[in-house]
Each structure stands twice: as structure tokens, then as C-alpha cells.
Amino acid sequence: MMEEKKSVLEQVAESLVIYNGALSVAGGEETRAAGWLLDLLTGYFAEAGKAKAKGKPLAWINFAVPSEIFWAMDMVPIVVEVVNGLITPFGPNAMKYIDVAEKYIPSYLCSSTKVLIGAMLSGDITKPDVLAVPSHPCDSNVAMYSVASKRFDFPYFCIDMPYLRSEQGTEYMAGELKRLVKFLEEKTNRKLDLDRLRQTMEYSNLAHEYYLKISKLREAVPCPDSSLDILGEYPAVLCMSGRSELVDYLKKRYEMTKEKVDRGKSGSSSIKEKFRLVWIYGAPAFDLFTFAWLEQEYGAVSVSSMMSNFVMKPVEDISDYDKIMMGLAKKLTLMPMARECGGPWEHFIDATIDLCRRSKADAAMFGGHVACKANWAIMKLVKDRIREELGIPTLVLELDVFDPRVMSSDALRAQFDDFFATVLRK
């Protein structure tokens, strides 16, 4: 019998159902916040799924692009990496997409783009109305989206980012964002309304402020939230900045975390926090249950990650269009991963040392995504500096964030076993 063909967005919805099922089995008070998060993401993807029928353009973007602009224009932004993170752990389709893509492009390109390209080649994805990405942080990003836009014929915009940070560079990028808006207006026949943009920015700023406060609370020992709570929020923050629903979630999340800190409670009552891990680069998105396993097996809590390191200020001045664009340009530069990976290595190490220090890390985890050539080229510099400045070890894992065929869950856990048995004994 032929299997029913499912679109990528339908596969995402199925993954969220699986996560929800796992939560129901676990049950209890400690999974309450995860339930809120899943509800938030489910609602968002339901909206994305219905966007076309409601006449709303779909914009595919990468993790660094300010989603606020799209929400303000009544479009639905879909973050490529978030989709990949949700469809790769369950079901064979994502791996099939990677295999399909590798018939046309070399295997060493990023699996994130390979999933998208494979899905397009397989006809499992509707062409986006637009695709917008910045010129950072990697070659795969630079190479593949522009090429895909020509191969599959959809509009594409590259937000050019100077390699070195400067006030002039931020002004140039603000100009790029304005040109993006113009491009979106042309391609979608809709105008950006300044009042709506302001409203969107107000929501974005409120969410951002809550996120900063939550991050501060998570520096407490023991960490008041579980590894999955901490790592799982990244997708929602990327996709939904500018939406009131994200504010509501983060407000509830903040109140819950604060209450736990006040009472000296940890993220999970069943484990005693022994080690605090910081994921300074990628992490195995293909197996989020590994983080729970680390807690159970070793009392090792993943208290923060590069991806959750939103330390930049909210966009302070939203009084006019120019100022909003300048604020968003600054934010784009400092978005997690764009900040670390999109410039000289000082950007990476300064943010990493600061994160590890604030997180009171016992060890740094370099979840080295095999496609990120730029980060592999500074891995030695990074781990040496972490050792010199903080006196903590770095575990270097050569994995593919989305594809378990590069390093499987079993192999990953075996590496942790060795690490805890030898380097990180307490």
C-alpha cells in the first residue's frame, strides 16, 4: 500500500504530537512549562499551515532574520532550522530528504539546507513566497539558499552583513533591512504599516525582557529549569518574536522559574545537580532525550547554550521607522550563533567565556556540527582559551545536529560515559 505523502508542515505537526504524547506519559507538575511551550509551537505551526488558505504569504527565513518584520506585514515567517529540528528526530522523511539532496550536491553541505532542498526536490514543500537570509554565518547558508531560489524559482533576498562590527556597519545593515522591506512589499503586494510594526516591536521587546530575566534566574544553583526547558525555547523565540502569544508564554515561564528560585528548587526533583554543562556550539537536535538522559545518568544539567544566549538589549527606541531598523540591525548582529559564528573568532570566544562564567559551568560541550567548517577551524583556539580562562574542560563532539547517521545517540552517549568517567569525575 502506498504511504500517504505528507507535507513538511504536516510532518512538523506530527512531531509535536509525539512530543506531547511523551509529555503526557511523564506527566506531573514539572512538565507543565514544556506543555505550554508545545501548545505555543503547535498553535504557531497550525497558523503556518493555514496561512496560504487565508491569503497570508509564507516567508522562509533563517534563525538570524528578525521575524518581527514579517509578522508586522501579516506574513508568516518559518525558520528553516526550527522545521529541521522538529522533523528530524521522528520518522524517516528528513533522512530521505538529505539523501535526495545528496544526489545533486556534495554530502558535506549543511544538513539544514539539505533537508529543505531534498523536500523541494521531493515536492513535499510548497515554494515559499519569499526566502530571506543574512550573509552570515556560514558558506552553506550563503551558497545554498541563493542557488535553491534559482533552481526552484522563488524570490530570495540576502541581507548583507559586514564581517567586522561597527556603527557604520550597523547603519549599512539597517539599510539592508529597509531594502528587505521594500522587496517584501514588491513581492507580496502589501505595505508595512508603521503602527503595526511598533505594536509588533512592543511585543518583541516585552518577550525579550522576560527572556533576559529568565536567563538571569537560570544562573542560580541548582538550575531552576530542566535542560529540555532551557534548550527547547529557542525555536519559539526565533519564530514568534513580535507575537503576543510569546509574551504570554514567557511571562508564565518567568513567574514559574522565579518561584522555583525563591524556593531553592531545581528543574527536576528526581535528580541532584552535580554538573553544569554549557553547550557552546551545536547540540544533538536529532535526540533531545539525550539531555534528559544526562540529567538522570550523571546529574549533568545543560544550564545554557549558545542558542539560548540572548544577552543583547531589546530594541530600545521604537519611535520611528529608522530607529526600529537600526535596533533590528543591531539585534541581527547579536542573535545567537550569528554573533558567535559570523565574524572574527573573538566574537565566538568572548560570548562563550561570558556565558560559561555566568552559567557557572563545569564543562563546555562543543557539539560540532560537521558542516560548520568555520567553527571547526577555531575549535582548538576555543577549547584552549576556555581551559586557560575558566579552567574547565571542553568535550568536542563531531556530530550532525540533524542527522543521527553521522554520530548516533548510542555513540554520543558512549562519549559522555567516557567523559564523565575520566575528565569530569566528582
Add this chain to the structure above:
Amino acid sequence: MSTLEELTALSRNPVNPAVNEWKAEGKKVVGFLCTQVPEEILYAADILPVRLRAPDCADTTSADVYMSHLNCTFMRSCLQYMFEGKFDFLDGFVCTNSCDHTRRLYDILREALDYPYVHLFSIPHKVGDEEVTLWHRGEITRFKESVEAAFRVEVTEARLREAIGVYNETRGLLRELYELRKRASPPISGAEALSVVLAGSSLPKDRYNQMLRKLLDELSQREGISNYRARLMIAGSGGCDNPDYLGVMEELGGLVVTDSLCFGSRYFWEPVDTAGDLMLNLARSYLNRPSCANMTDRVVERGDFVKQMVRDFGVDGVVFQSIRYCDLWGGQLLYIEKDLKESDIPLLSLEREYMMGGVGQLRTRVQAFLEKIEG
């Protein structure tokens, strides 16, 4: 020794007698990797720009301490040369953010090596808008100011205009050389032509121009090559600087008549206007030349350039080579394969390492490709 033999000998190593003579005069030499660096700025400052290569690098043991096996062997080989002291003659280095491997060299150079001058020349990743050109003009100006401050020189407008003129002459002479390759019986093979272009990457351009003029004279007397099976074009990644690689194809009866390489045509195809705002002219010219795969809005144009070359040079098949882990060029295949197929242009896609290896496999693939072309 003929001029061709002289140029071929000079192409074998970035350090050559001309560089030594330059240094002996007490003048400075600055290295760079990417052809998107406007060399004219250095030349106008009486500094010899030398494009870095590591043609004889056999292993990358020292470089691998810093770079990973997931980094391209071209960059690791250049880094290896640095650790071995083979670039100690350099007084400085200009890095770019052309690709992930190149840009990290900027970091490793500053942390692990000790060059007196290291500059990061930031390049945009798109070409289309005037605002990008103006921004790039600013970057070139910052580069000029950095050179002036570090080497205590002044790059005057007159010196810059003169430098651009010398470089434009190089470009014109190399275009003349390529014109000869359009003939049914070209007087120069692909491997030889690559050597000629490579020699220019570490010679003072005025001296190089003299040699090119002599070469063109000599080639006008040379008998053309007619015993080939197919006319080939080489496209794809940077780091394709080994004439022996083309030699393998030519031994089998393929004749390489043109290319779209940054060690080839893309280096010299576009002249720089010498009237008006020179910095703006440099920005325009460097952005508008046939582009590297790092320019996001030039996908179609890159394909068009290949097809134009195919028509102009009577190419029978395109060999698209990319160095393993080169995302930029590897990714282009998604478009170029379809684009050339639609134009009925045979394509051979090859993945390779910077060091020459796997010759047997290369021979087999090329042999099969030639047979396919011959029908």
C-alpha cells in the same frame, strides 16, 4: 629558455627570484589569498602583492593542529606553509571573508603566528545594489588607509591611477592570450596557460607585462595543437592551481581551452575604469567581474558566464571541479548541472583535494567523459 618556459618555472613556487630581488631592494611584500583583494592598492604603495599558494605541500600535519579535517586542503596547505616558514618573506597578510576556511585563517594567523601586519578586507556577499558598491568603496578606502598607516606610505591618486593602468595592461595581455586559445589549433595548452597566469600572481606586474608581450610574440610563431579529442573548460572552486591536474586531462586528449577559475579568467576578465573616482571604480570592477560563488545574487550570471565561454571558445564539455568541503562551489552544482543540461552542454563534476592525488580515478573519469563527448 623561451618565455613560456621562464614563466612556467616562475609559476612553480610563490617565492621566486623576482620576489627575492624586490626584497633585496628593501621593499615590502604582502600576501593575500583571494582575488577579491584589490591588489592595485598595494602596488600603488610600492608593495609587491603575492597571491599565496602551497603547490608542493605534501602533508598538513602542523596546520591540522589548528584546522580540522573538515577544512579544505587548500587552506590547510597554505597554513602548513606558514608554519614551515615558507611565507616568512612576507611583511604582512591581507585576509578576506571570502569563505569559511579563508576567514578563519585571519584568526589563526593572529593567534598562532607572528606577521607584523594582518588586515581583514571585508567583502560583501552580493553585488546588485548601488548601496553595496558604495559600502565596498568604503571598505577599499579603509584598506588603503590601513596600508598607508602600517607601512608609512601614501597612496596618492596619481600612483593609484598608474597602478590601475599597469594592472589593466596585464588584464588586456591575458585576454589576448586567451584569444589565441579560441583558435581551432591553439598555440598553448591549458596546463601551460594556467602556468602563465600563475606566474603573474607573484611577479611585479610591470615585469610580468613585459614577459607577456614577449610570450605573445613567441606564441604567434608557435605551431598550434590540433591532435585533441575534445575542447574542455574548467570551472568551479578556487585552489585549482596545479597545471599537472589539467595535464592529466590533456594527456588523455582533452584540450583545456578556457576556464572560469579565480586562478584563471575570473582574475583578469574585468578592467578597472581609470576616469573619475578611482576607489569607486575599483569597487565596481571587483564586484562586477565574473563572480565567485560567494556572491549570492549572481547565480544565473555565473551560469551565463560559463555558457558564454563555451560558445566563445568552442568548448565541447565542462569539467566542474570543487575541493572537498568547499560549500560555496559544491552548492553551485544544484543550479549549474540543470542549467548546462538544458543547454546540452556535457558536464563532468569532480571532487578533489588540493594536493594532487587519485590520478588513476581522475584518468578514468576524464576518459569516460571524453568518450561520452565523442559519442
